[in-house]
Amino acid sequence: MCGIIGYVGTKEVLPILMGGLRLLEYRGYDSAGVVVFDGKRFRVEKAPGKLQVLASRVARKPLEGTLGLGHTRWATHGGVTEANAHPHLSCDERIAIVHNGIIENYVELKKRLRRHKFRSETDTEIVAHLVEEKYSGDPRAAVLAAVRELRGAYALVIAFARHPDRLYGARLNAPLVVGLDSTESLLASDLHALLPHTRRVAPVEEGRVVELTRAGVRSFDLDGREQPLKPFEVEWSAEAAEKSGYSHFMLKEIHEQADTTAQELQGRLDRARNEVVFEDLGLDRADFRRVRRVVIAACGTSWHAGTATKYGIEEFARLPVDCALASELRYGDYPFDRHTLMLAFSQSGETADTLAAVRMAREAGAKVLAITNIRGSSIARESDAVVYMRARLEVGVAATKTYTSQMMCGLLLGMQMGRWRGMITGAHMGVLMKTALQVPGAIQRVLEDVAEIKRVAERFKKGYDFMYIGRRYNLATAYEGALKMKEISYLHAEGYGAGEMKHGPLALVDDHLTTLAIAPQGRVYEKMVSNIQQVASRKGHVVSVGTDGDALLPTMSEHVLWIPAVAEVWSPVVSVVPLQLLAYYTAVALGRDVDQPRNLAKSVTVE
Numbered sequence: 271m272c273g274i275i276g277y278v279g280t281k282e283v284l285p286i287l288m289g290g291l292r293l294l295e296y297r298g299y300d301s302a303g304v305v306v307f308d309g310k311r312f313r314v315e316k317a318p319g320k321l322q323v324l325a326s327r328v329a330r331k332p333l334e335g336t337l338g339l340g341h342t343r344w345a346t347h348g349g350v351t352e353a354n355a356h357p358h359l360s361c362d363e364r365i366a367i368v369h370n371g372i373i374e375n376y377v378e379l380k381k382r383l384r385r386h387k388f389r390s391e392t393d394t395e396i397v398a399h400l401v402e403e404k405y406s407g408d409p410r411a412a413v414l415a416a417v418r419e420l421r422g423a424y425a426l427v428i429a430f431a432r433h434p435d436r437l438y439g440a441r442l443n444a445p446l447v448v449g450l451d452s453t454e455s456l457l458a459s460d461l462h463a464l465l466p467h468t469r470r471v472a473p474v475e476e477g478r479v480v481e482l483t484r485a486g487v488r489s490f491d492l493d494g495r496e497q498p499l500k501p502f503e504v505e506w507s508a509e510a511a512e513k514s515g516y517s518h519f520m521l522k523e524i525h526e527q528a529d530t531t532a533q534e535l536q537g538r539l540d541r542a543r544n545e546v547v548f549e550d551l552g553l554d555r556a557d558f559r560r561v562r563r564v565v566i567a568a569c570g571t572s573w574h575a576g577t578a579t580k581y582g583i584e585e586f587a588r589l590p591v592d593c594a595l596a597s598e599l600r601y602g603d604y605p606f607d608r609h610t611l612m613l614a615f616s617q618s619g620e621t622a623d624t625l626a627a628v629r630m631a632r633e634a635g636a637k638v639l640a641i642t643n644i645r646g647s648s649i650a651r652e653s654d655a656v657v658y659m660r661a662r663l664e665v666g667v668a669a670t671k672t673y674t675s676q677m678m679c680g681l682l683l684g685m686q687m688g689r690w691r692g693m694i695t696g697a698h699m700g701v702l703m704k705t706a707l708q709v710p711g712a713i714q715r716v717l718e719d720v721a722e723i724k725r726v727a728e729r730f731k732k733g734y735d736f737m738y739i740g741r742r743y744n745l746a747t748a749y750e751g752a753l754k755m756k757e758i759s760y761l762h763a764e765g766y767g768a769g770e771m772k773h774g775p776l777a778l779v780d781d782h783l784t785t786l787a788i789a790p791q792g793r794v795y796e797k798m799v800s801n802i803q804q805v806a807s808r809k810g811h812v813v814s815v816g817t818d819g820d821a822l823l824p825t826m827s828e829h830v831l832w833i834p835a836v837a838e839v840w841s842p843v844v845s846v847v848p849l850q851l852l853a854y855y856t857a858v859a860l861g862r863d864v865d866q867p868r869n870l871a872k873s874v875t876v877e
């Protein structure tokens with residue numbers, strides 16, 4: 271979950287490191303640090319707190335050199351202190367290291383390395399001492415020997431004062447990408463941190479060590495045999511990481527959704543054949559015809575996108591679907607077989623639990639199709655097939671545009687599975703495609719009129735508890751609306767199946783609870799109306815999300831957030847937008863740190 275960057279080249283490294291850390295701060299923001307080789311020795315500067323604290327320190331005391339490492343931390347081992355911030359140095363201060371992940375055998379290693387002088391409580395520092403122990407003149411051999419002894423998850427970047435012309439990286443179960451350029455080489459935990467320097471990148475493969483010099487990058491397996499890198503060009507530009515005049519990334523990303531949902535449809539709707547086309551999918555019609563059941567594996571917001579997709583696949587492909595939390599699935603006994611298709615939903619493509627579920631399914635003979643935003647990510651590389659979202663870079667820790675993109679991809683896939691399996695006709699598909707094209711415009715209309723959303727936010731900011739309820743496709747909206755509210759405003763909110771209210775949560779209805787009911791027109795509209803009445807008749811406060819023109823909802827709700835009419839299958843893609851905005855404006859009214867909420871990080875690469 272930490273952000274890491276390393277550089278070796280000809281330019282002054284400090285601005286490169288600080289620029290990279292600014293782009294990586296969303297990965298973890300407890301503390302930050304840099305190390306620069308000044309020609310004689312390593313100079314370290316680190317600080318607990320946000321990156322700005324480090325930035326003011328290095329502004330007062332700039333470090334000069336052309337080799338360096340940077341780190342932004344999400345604490346796992348050891349409190350948030352200056353000593354525990356990375357980089358860490360070996361006893362002789364000639365080896366510097368930054369790390370993302372968890373070294374699971376650190377207690378055992380620390381015992382073995384007890385004659386070394388430890389300056390922190392971190393698992394990472396052990397690696398600096400272990401490499402020192404292994405070093406006898408050949409840095410690559412030392413890194414390989416040390417890495418062979420590590421268990422757990424790591425993306426490591428290591429520099430040697432005796433070899434200032436090179437840098438080393440090592441990866442196991444944590445993301446690491448190299449940037450390739452003719453006069454410099456870089457390493458980072460996220461590819462977008464490399465984009466200001468180069469668009470030519472290559473993921474470091476699992477269990478590999480890379481050696482970076484100004485002239486290029488070489489990759490080695492743990493036996494020291496050279497292995498090819500697989501470079502590719504990134505399509506995003508560096509501007510994707512700018513706020514472009516918005517006060518927060520989250521607001522910018524919410525507003526991008528009219529465009530990103532349109533991108534998801536671009537070139538994918540074959541209106542002549544009434545089929546959805548996914549480029550370079552990796553599975554064909556025959557693979558899909560073999561499928562007898564689908565299991566979706568995901569975490570957090572991605573799991574909510576999976577929840578909406580489940581209804582789409584069941585409706586159109588007539589296949590049974592389990593939507594599983596990857597963190598549960600991986601420790602269960604799910605009966606995978608070669609007729610099971612796993613859909614792995616992950617924006618980052620690096621979530622540890624989802625990756626573990628992918629591996630488990632493949633080992634048991636199931637096929638895995640990933641839906642992800644990041645080319646070259648672990649989940650993309652380890653799946654049989656991939657649908658890439660076209661949401662572009664998402665910086666806000668709260669997922670917004672990647673959620674609506676994931677649902678677009680998942681629902682389109684469900685429809686096409688229906689076509690491949692002969693469950694829906696061409697004519698039916700034609701109608702579905704037509705309705706899909708209405709989604710971007712519907713989102714745009716929600717974005718253009720936020721007055722009522724802001725009024726509700728003013729009210730919510732004084733609130734205590736919020737119960738978001740929905741059914742069928744919009745059960746996902748209930749879950750996601752509540753997650754958005756709690757993660758950025760820190761107010762208590764729960765997402766619940768509306769039909770479940772009378773089985774327990776109705777007891778909570780009082781003056782302190784507001785029920786937010788997602789009730790657009792569709793198959794379960796009348797059921798939602800009954801559920802709302804059950805709350806209203808107990809004098810509960812109700813705010814609804816409803817379809818434009820609905821005359822009933824205002825009679826039983828204190829506020830209604832309106833969305834344009836869209837086909838039921840697309841309603842979760844639109845109905846979530848007012849709730850993203852509601853969470854955003856509530857959090858802003860409460861003065862929260864919207865883009866970097868406390869205790870969270872964008873990409874969860876540890877368990």
Ligand code: M6R
Pocket residue numbers: 569570571572573615616617618619620621624667668669670757872873874
């Ligand atoms: O990268 P992933 O989609 O696999 O991430 C899964 C969750 O960590 C993520 O969706 C998280 O819940 C959101 N950032 C919350 O907004």
